[in-house]
Amino acid sequence: MNQMRQQITEKLGGRQETLRQLYFTEKAGEYVRALSSRLGRKPTCCVTTFGCQMNARDSEKLSGILERAGYELTDDEGADFVIYNTCTVRDNANQRVYGRLGHLGSLKKKNPDKRVALCGCMMQEPSVIEKIRKSYGFVDLIFGTHNIYKFAELLVLMFESDQTVIDIWEETDQIVEELPAERKYSFKSGINIMFGCNNFCSYCIVPYVRGRERSRNPEDIVREIEALARDGVVEVMLLGQNVNSYGKNLDSPMSFAQLLLAIEKIEGIQRIRFMTSHPKDLSDELIEVMKNSKKICRHLHLPLQSGSTRILERMNRRYTKEQYLSLVDKIRNRIPDISITTDIIVGFPGETPEDVDETIDVVRRVKFDNAFTFIYSRRTGTPAAAMEQVAPETVREGFDRLLKAVQDTAKERAALLNGQVLDALAEEVNEQDPSMLNGRLSNNMIVHFKGGRELVGRILPVRLTQCCGFYYTGELAGKEHE
Ligand code: SAH
Ligand code: SF4
Ligand code: F3S
Numbered sequence: 001m002n003q004m005r006q007q008i009t010e011k012l013g014g015r016q017e018t019l020r021q022l023y024f025t026e027k028a029g030e031y032v033r034a035l036s037s038r039l040g041r042k043p044t045c046c047v048t049t050f051g052c053q054m055n056a057r058d059s060e061k062l063s064g065i066l067e068r069a070g071y072e073l074t075d076d077e078g079a080d081f082v083i084y085n086t087c088t089v090r091d092n093a094n095q096r097v098y099g100r101l102g103h104l105g106s107l108k109k110k111n112p113d114k115r116v117a118l119c120g121c122m123m124q125e126p127s128v129i130e131k132i133r134k135s136y137g138f139v140d141l142i143f144g145t146h147n148i149y150k151f152a153e154l155l156v157l158m159f160e161s162d163q164t165v166i167d168i169w170e171e172t173d174q175i176v177e178e179l180p181a182e183r184k185y186s187f188k189s190g191i192n193i194m195f196g197c198n199n200f201c202s203y204c205i206v207p208y209v210r211g212r213e214r215s216r217n218p219e220d221i222v223r224e225i226e227a228l229a230r231d232g233v234v235e236v237m238l239l240g241q242n243v244n245s246y247g248k249n250l251d252s253p254m255s256f257a258q259l260l261l262a263i264e265k266i267e268g269i270q271r272i273r274f275m276t277s278h279p280k281d282l283s284d285e286l287i288e289v290m291k292n293s294k295k296i297c298r299h300l301h302l303p304l305q306s307g308s309t310r311i312l313e314r315m316n317r318r319y320t321k322e323q324y325l326s327l328v329d330k331i332r333n334r335i336p337d338i339s340i341t342t343d344i345i346v347g348f349p350g351e352t353p354e355d356v357d358e359t360i361d362v363v364r365r366v367k368f369d370n371a372f373t374f375i376y377s378r379r380t381g382t383p384a385a386a387m388e389q390v391a392p393e394t395v396r397e398g399f400d401r402l403l404k405a406v407q408d409t410a411k412e413r414a415a416l417l418n419g420q421v422l423d424a425l426a427e428e429v430n431e432q433d434p435s436m437l438n439g440r441l442s443n444n445m446i447v448h449f450k451g452g453r454e455l456v457g458r459i460l461p462v463r464l465t466q467c468c469g470f471y472y473t474g475e476l477a478g479k480e481h482e
Contacts, residue, residue, distance in 0.1 A: 017149065017176045024152035025068050025180075031159040032070035035080065035113065043113075045071035046079035050097060051087025053275060054239050055120055057181075057190040058148055059085045062119075064180035065152050073182065078107055081115045083141075086122035088205055090377035094122055098131075105138050115158060117141035119148060123168060124209035127380065137164070144168040145210055149176035171211050177220050185427070187457035188271075189233050193221055193259065194240035199278065201305070202316045202387075203348060205379040206241060215240075215247050218254060222262055229268030234459065235425055236263070238274040244281035257285040264295050270459055271425065271442065272296045276303060279327055280318045291335050299444040300331065303343035304371075307362030308355035311348055314387070321358060328366050339369035339413070339443035346402055347376035347395030349387035356398035360405045367409040369443065370470065373402055414445065415467050421477045422447075424462040426455045439474075446471040 035043050045066045049059040062083060063073055071081060082104060087093040097118075108114045116139050122128050123144045132139055141158040143150070146169040157165045175195070183189050196211040197204075225236055238259075240246060246256040256274075263272055272295045279302055290296050306312050309320040319327075331338060344359060363371065375395055378385045424439030424447050437451040439462055448471065449462050463477040 014174065014176055017174065018178050021065075021149060021152045021176070021179060024156050025065055028065075028069040028152055028155040028159065031156070036070065039080075039113070042070070042072045043081065044074045044076070044079040045081040045083070046074050046077050047083050047085065048077065048100075049085045050093050051085070051089065051121065053190050053237065054192065054241075055085050055087060056184070057192055057239060058120070058145075060181040060183055060190075061148070061179055062151055063182035065155075067182050068180050069152070069155065077104060078111075080111070080113055081117070083117040083119060086118060086120035088122040088125060088128070088209060088379070090374065091379075092377070094128070097122060101132075101136050101139075105136060108138050115140045117143075117158070119143045119145075119151075121145055121206070121209040125205075125380070129166065129168065133164070139164055142166045142168070146170070146172035146174075149174065149179060173214065175214060175216055175220075177216075177224075183233075185457075186232055188235035188237070188425070188427075189228050190237045190239050191221060191224060191228075192216065192240070193238045193243060193274075194246055197241035198245075199242060200316060200383075202314065202383040203345065203376060203379065205382055208381055210241070213242070213245065213249065215250050217250065218247070218259055218262060221259065222266065225263055225266050225269060229266055232457070234269065234457070235271035235273065236269055238263070238272070240274075241276060242278040242281060243274050244277050244283065244286065255283065255285060257283060257289040260286075260289050260293070260296060264293055270295060273299065273444075275301050277301060278303070279324055282327060282331075284330075287331055287334050290338075297442045297444065298335065298338045299341070299442065300338055301341045301343075302328070304359070304362060304366075305343065305345050306348060306351070306355065307359035308351070309358075311351055311355050311358075314350060315345075315348060315384075321362060325362065325365060337443070339445070340366065341370040341372075341444070342366075342368050343372045343374065344402060344406070345374050345376050346399045347390045349376070349384050349389050351376075351390055351398070353394070353398060356402060360402055363402070363405045363409055367413055368406065369413045369445070370410050371406040373399065373406060375399055411469055414470055414472070417445070417464050417472065418467050419464065421461050421463045423459050424449070424474075425459050426451060426457065428456060429453055447474045448472070449474045449476055451476060 032043055047059045047063050049056050086097050104116050118139055123142055143154055194215040196213045197207045198213040200207050243256050247254040305315055305317055307321050422441050424441050426437045426439050428438050430436035430438050430448055436448050439447045447462050461477045462474040464472040464474045466473045
């Protein structure tokens with residue numbers, strides 16, 4: 001009974017917060033209208049995203065609120081309001097933000113009405129805030145990952161203040177539902193199913209900037225996807241740092257596989273994807289649900305990070321080389337046409353060329369369909385930052401060897417599809433050749449084929465005629481699936 005009461009209170013709290021934020025969106029709209037009459041045109045805004053798909057989804061929410069407040073969305077950073085949704089997973093992500101901020105500063109000098117805001121993972125680091133205050137004083141609004149749902153309210157504060165508005169929270173347990181979002185694609189959408197991460201891989205800053213793991217209620221997720229389906233969405237991507245541990249901390253716990261079964265039933269949704277799977281939590285139940293599903297895509301992103309058990313242990317990944325290999329064997333046996341992609345880090349503290357050999361051995365045995373390879377980046381505050389670092393030349397050498405192995409196996413895997421007819425979701429008109437469309441296969445591979453703009457958003461059978469390394473060119477084959 002008590003638990004139920006608590007759930008109801010949480011729900012009411014969330015609903016009240018949604019209403020509050022809709023009120024502030026209206027209020028922000030008053031300031032935008034005033035600006036509009038002063039400028040004699042509709043003010044523009046630009047949302048720039050760094051980082052992962054979770055940030056991309058957050059940016060759609062930022063855009064939704066800005067549009068509701070009366071801004072016109074544009075990709076041009078000359079806009080009247082510019083917001084950077086930042087990432088701090090590797091240092092080069094941070095450096096890109098600083099580089100581009102300088103340019104924003106000079107644009108702002110030319111346009112005194114221009115407002116600049118920063119949010120996202122980088123803002124959760126106190127050293128970053130200090131640097132921005134010191135070197136980029138022109139920034140008008142700064143907030144973090146935990147209070148992004150308060151964006152409308154913070155916008156109002158920004159309009160009412162002549163100083164930088166800074167609001168950073170260390171944690172939150174709030175999940176605010178049903179705020180407007182402006183989707184980038186009309187026919188596909190990301191959906192957060194959980195927030196945060198509890199894994200604390202020793203190199204990774206995400207648990208520090210995104211907080212503890214929290215799963216959304218399945219009813220809220222299903223309701224959101226039903227609404228998307230009514231709005232024409234055919235493909236959903238379920239997002240979380242470790243989707244395999246979805247639901248463990250809900251009041252009525254449920255597994256990720258069970259959530260997938262519920263989503264599979266939603267009419268109109270034709271494809272279901274998800275990211276990211278942690279190998280330590282991937283269950284047999286999930287493999288069975290994927291195998292029997294008509295909608296779940298034949299693609300699994302399963303980050304390896306390293307193929308050396310010694311390094312995996314230091315990374316706190318909680319699986320061994322052998323466990324990873326036997327997991328992949330099990331998956332490929334049950335679902336032979338699945339494509340497996342991965343993430344690998346080179347240069348983790350203490351890594352030797354022999355450890356890289358172990359990683360290359362896994363790459364050759366698994367034959368990944370694709371792999372993102374990263375050079376280790378030291379993140380302040382993580383356990384690995386205090387370990388002895390590898391010399392840059394050694395890292396470079398290991399990275400080049402690994403990249404070659406990854407490219408070889410990816411090409412080998414891609415070539416296997418030659419001549420097949422597979423369903424592709426037409427995603428956009430090809431930029432280089434507007435008579436062509438870019439499509440995505442269930443296994444996540446890209447295929448370019450001739451077709452008109454009117455086919456964008458449809459799932460069509462395409463014959464793969466030519467393998468061009470990591471993608472295909474093909475042609476429409478037969479009647480499309482309705
Ligand atoms: N939660 C996801 C990954 C999120 S970050 C998972 O566990 O798979 C995406 C990728 O960035 C990671 O898989 C890892 O390969 C890489 N990464 C994370 N921290 C890094 C660091 N400090 N240096 C280099 N790469 C890193
Ligand atoms: Fe980072 Fe590990 Fe969490 Fe992924 S699972 S976000 S790599 S700590
Ligand atoms: Fe980057 Fe934050 Fe995603 S650090 S990778 S944007 S969770």
